[in-house]
Amino acid sequence: MKAKITLKDIARELEVSISTVSKALKNSEEISRDTKEKVQAFAKLYNYKPNNIAISLKNKRTKNIGVVIPDIVHHFFTTVIRGIEKYANARGYNVIVCLSEESFDKEVINMEMLANGSIDGFIMSLSSETQQKGDYNHLKEVTEQGIPVVLFDRITQEVECDKVIIDDELGAYQATKKFIDQGKKRIALITTDDYLSVSKARTKGYRKALEESSLGIDESMMLKMPSMEMDEEAIKTFLDSKNPDAVLCVNEIFAVCGMRWVQKKGLRIPEDIAFIGFTDGVLSKYANPSLTVVAQHGEKMGEESAKMLIDKVESEAEVETYQTKILEPTLVVRDSIAH
Amino acid sequence: MKAKITLKDIARELEVSISTVSKALKNSEEISRDTKEKVQAFAKLYNYKPNNIAISLKNKRTKNIGVVIPDIVHHFFTTVIRGIEKYANARGYNVIVCLSEESFDKEVINMEMLANGSIDGFIMSLSSETQQKGDYNHLKEVTEQGIPVVLFDRITQEVECDKVIIDDELGAYQATKKFIDQGKKRIALITTDDYLSVSKARTKGYRKALEESSLGIDESMMLKMPSMEMDEEAIKTFLDSKNPDAVLCVNEIFAVCGMRWVQKKGLRIPEDIAFIGFTDGVLSKYANPSLTVVAQHGEKMGEESAKMLIDKVESEAEVETYQTKILEPTLVVRDSIAH
DNA sequence: TATTAACACGAAAACGGTTTCGTAGTATTT
DNA sequence: AAATACTACGAAACCGTTTTCGTGTTAATA
Numbered sequence: 166m167k168a169k170i171t172l173k174d175i176a177r178e179l180e181v182s183i184s185t186v187s188k189a190l191k192n193s194e195e196i197s198r199d200t201k202e203k204v205q206a207f208a209k210l211y212n213y214k215p216n217n218i219a220i221s222l223k224n225k226r227t228k229n230i231g232v233v234i235p236d237i238v239h240h241f242f243t244t245v246i247r248g249i250e251k252y253a254n255a256r257g258y259n260v261i262v263c264l265s266e267e268s269f270d271k272e273v274i275n276m277e278m279l280a281n282g283s284i285d286g287f288i289m290s291l292s293s294e295t296q297q298k299g300d301y302n303h304l305k306e307v308t309e310q311g312i313p314v315v316l317f318d319r320i321t322q323e324v325e326c327d328k329v330i331i332d333d334e335l336g337a338y339q340a341t342k343k344f345i346d347q348g349k350k351r352i353a354l355i356t357t358d359d360y361l362s363v364s365k366a367r368t369k370g371y372r373k374a375l376e377e378s379s380l381g382i383d384e385s386m387m388l389k390m391p392s393m394e395m396d397e398e399a400i401k402t403f404l405d406s407k408n409p410d411a412v413l414c415v416n417e418i419f420a421v422c423g424m425r426w427v428q429k430k431g432l433r434i435p436e437d438i439a440f441i442g443f444t445d446g447v448l449s450k451y452a453n454p455s456l457t458v459v460a461q462h463g464e465k466m467g468e469e470s471a472k473m474l475i476d477k478v479e480s481e482a483e484v485e486t487y488q489t490k491i492l493e494p495t496l497v498v499r500d501s502i503a504h
Numbered sequence: 505m506k507a508k509i510t511l512k513d514i515a516r517e518l519e520v521s522i523s524t525v526s527k528a529l530k531n532s533e534e535i536s537r538d539t540k541e542k543v544q545a546f547a548k549l550y551n552y553k554p555n556n557i558a559i560s561l562k563n564k565r566t567k568n569i570g571v572v573i574p575d576i577v578h579h580f581f582t583t584v585i586r587g588i589e590k591y592a593n594a595r596g597y598n599v600i601v602c603l604s605e606e607s608f609d610k611e612v613i614n615m616e617m618l619a620n621g622s623i624d625g626f627i628m629s630l631s632s633e634t635q636q637k638g639d640y641n642h643l644k645e646v647t648e649q650g651i652p653v654v655l656f657d658r659i660t661q662e663v664e665c666d667k668v669i670i671d672d673e674l675g676a677y678q679a680t681k682k683f684i685d686q687g688k689k690r691i692a693l694i695t696t697d698d699y700l701s702v703s704k705a706r707t708k709g710y711r712k713a714l715e716e717s718s719l720g721i722d723e724s725m726m727l728k729m730p731s732m733e734m735d736e737e738a739i740k741t742f743l744d745s746k747n748p749d750a751v752l753c754v755n756e757i758f759a760v761c762g763m764r765w766v767q768k769k770g771l772r773i774p775e776d777i778a779f780i781g782f783t784d785g786v787l788s789k790y791a792n793p794s795l796t797v798v799a800q801h802g803e804k805m806g807e808e809s810a811k812m813l814i815d816k817v818e819s820e821a822e823v824e825t826y827q828t829k830i831l832e833p834t835l836v837v838r839d840s841i842a843h
Numbered sequence: 844t845a846t847t848a849a850c851a852c853g854a855a856a857a858c859g860g861t862t863t864c865g866t867a868g869t870a871t872t873t
Numbered sequence: 874a875a876a877t878a879c880t881a882c883g884a885a886a887c888c889g890t891t892t893t894c895g896t897g898t899t900a901a902t903a
Contacts, residue, residue: 166650166822169620171859182883187861197881218561218621219859222888227557229600229622237589238582240786247576250603254614259622261568262601264589275593281508282557282889283568283598311505421790428792446786447579451760453767453792483505510889521853526891536851558889561858621859 170211179207221282229259230474231284233275235267235292235319240417240446241463242290245317248467249288256475258285269294273303280306285478286313288470291321297360299323313477315470318461319362327473328489329466333363336459336494337370337413340441343496344411345378347503349439352380353409354387355400355419367415367443390419401426411439411502417448420456424501440501454500462492509550518546560621568598569813570623572614574606574631574658579756579785580802581629584656587806588627595814597624608633612642619645624817625652627809630660636699638662652816654809657800658701666812667828668805672702672782675798675833676709676752679780682835683750684717686842688778691719692748693726694739694758706754706782729758740765750778750841756787759795763840779840793839801831 176183181200189196189204190213196204207213221227230253234242250260261284265272272292279287287307295301296319304324308314314326344352354371357364368387375382388403390396400422404412414420420442424434432438434454442449445460469490477484498504515522520539528535528543529552535543546552560566569592573581589599600623604611611631618626626646634640635658643663647653653665683691693710696703707726714721727742729735739761743751753759759781763773771777773793781788784799808829816823837843 166648169649173859183860184862184884185882188882191861195881200881214616214620216561216621216859218557218566219888220861221557222561222859222890223861225888237586238579240577243577243582246601247603250576250601254602259600259602259617261598262585262589263593263598264586277553278598281553282555309505310508418786418790425790425792447757448786448790451757451764451787451791453764512889522890523854523892524852527852530891534851539851555889558858559891561860561888562890562892564858 169216170213171216172213175204175207175211175213179203226478227283227285228257229261229284230471230478231261231263231276231279231287231289233263233265233272233279233287233289235265235290237262237264240448241318241444241461244463245290245467245470248464248469249471250467251464252468252471253475256471258471258475265292265295267292267294269298269300276303276307280310280312284312286315286474288315288317288467288474290317291319291362293319293361296321296362311483313474315474315477317466317470321362325487327477327487329470329473329492330489331461331466331492331494333366333494334370334373336443336461336496337367338374339370339494339496340413340459341371341374342378343441343502344413344439345374345380347411347439349411350380351407351409352386352411352413353403353407354413354415355390355403355423356387356415357390359389364415367413371413395419395422397422397426409438412441414440414442417442417444417446417452417456417458420458420501421448421452424452424454424456435500435502439503441496445497449497449499452501457499457502458497460495460497462495466492508555509552510555511552514543514546514550514552518542565817566622566624567596568600568623569810569817570600570602570615570618570626570628572602572604572611572618572626572628574604574629576601576603579787580657580783580800583802584629584806584809587803587808588810589806590803591807591810592814595810597810597814604631604634606631606633608637608639615642615646619649619651623651625654625813627654627656627806627813629656630658630701632658632700635660635701650822652813654813654816656805656809660701664826666816666826668809668812668831669828670800670805670831670833672705672833673709673712675782675800675835676706677713678709678833678835679752679796679798680710680713681717682780682841683752683778684713684719686750686778688750689719690746690748691725691750691752692742692746693752693754694729694742694762695726695754696729698728703754706752710752734758734761736761736765748777751780753779753781756781756783756785756791756795756797759797759840760787760791763791763793763795774839774841778842780835784836788836788838791840796838796841797836799834799836801834805831 172183172186175186186204189201190208253260263275272295301321301324308326317329320328356368359365372382412423420440424440427438442456442458445458449456449458511522511525514525525543528540529547592599602614611634640660640663647665656668659667695707698704711721751762759779763779766777781795781797784797788795788797
């Protein structure tokens, strides 16, 4: 086992000072050609690499960014992380991932853990519990300490920071409009409770499209699932009783379950009943029939978030101005609707 | 913006030395009751939290573990990360995630980036390119430096370190045996090229089961996909020409594609043709019919890996003894086979 | 009363770098 | 020859902790 070599080691071997070594390795003008060559050669030979921790301590920059998300076993978040990681890596940053598992307490603990010097900034999506409680003090504390935060997807207006979202309302609006244009009359919505900012926005878009049409809104055509846990029975009962000819679901899973059930009953998709979901994951792609979805462009979202964060981290100016970036969703048309 | 308070700040305010503050906060016996109370009260008031970076530099322990995986948009890896994160967090560690994206170079770069003090150890799964090249010098260098490494799932025998795998051979063997017991005669295998350690093991299990049976092996019943990219045509052609009555696939996607195709041709699943895949992901669960799979217990695998790594990191002893933990796979029976 | 022990605290080194500033020695200018 | 300007390097501070060791003060002991 050969331990890592330090500046001090090089200095001792070469009988120069630590400062000289440091400067020589940085190709400083201050150091003579001879000395530089000697030091650099030695460093290369012994594979010297500066210690990140020491540099972090000195610079007060860790080149780490903390990502706090509710769940990682979830296609959307996973693509966001990929976007973050790719972008951050390209700019020399590492990504520390923490999972809140939809718990307020875990979210708080994770942030506190990271806020003590481990990271230069946060990228996060709120846990459902946090959104329910409406308690954002942990976020406010962090921003007050001058640590930049970027919120994505599940955001709140109560914290002043940069934000990246997709226009969920628009996505739902377009999807619903698509149904209307295709002559669907009984358009249902399967969503979760309103505490999730995204569900709320999607419901709004759905309502808006119906209001604008001649169809109008029928409250009973909306099924609100109390939690994000799957409850197949609720969906089946709902579909059986309301008999929709089109269903908009706020995720893939609700949609796939719905499709499976109506197929079992002998209905044809999309002729008798059409489906559109949210999130362009594997499920939609390989479902039978393949599912039309409102794609959220998670990777793009991750990139944007990382860009906003790193720009802020690296900007000297203490700009107290925040922006919200709204990405446009895309309808990915597959076989679960007519086309 | 209120900046973080340091020991020095407290010392100045309270007119004591830094050492006294440090000791007082640690409840040292050396410090008088009075002083301790004073310091602790002040620290609490100003919400003092020690700087992680400084502590890391001092202790030469970061409490970070580096996870390097080929891809994060992949259910299996995602569950492993969750397992790692949960376990590591419980023991006070953070997880830095790096993606190799199946590239050898990225794997090397990521490891180098982290190996300079950012982490206490690695948990990783090899990129396909690395397994193809068979070049493991980056791993060897790291272990030689005394940084513990735990390899999971996609491992190699050429590096001496702890390893966690599932018994892929056994999983494939059991799945194939299941087909045989159910009277299937033309049992096909859809796999990827052998360079992936897991594909190799699964193929071996498949062969073993057939060899032990009266059916024997027909090389042409094995389809080797050259890459992990989906090639639907190859699968269709293969299924059409070989006409199997059972198909074992090394992942979910191959299986779901296969199912979709044979259903389109009017075959019944599982009566005419049965399917078993690997990886218990969302796809299997919500496929139509739902897919029987060999579950890999990713979360368990993550936990085990994290446990092995942290135990090693925290053990003072420089034990040069490594273990390989083999987890048992489970057959999750769903509607794609008779039951 | 002189010695020792206990107590409570501070100085300083250490972790591994970066960076400012001072300076000895040489080269250039007047 | 004296004044000035470079060149090339080292000392030391600093980032924020922890920890060892030394020491002044008081209390207990001989």
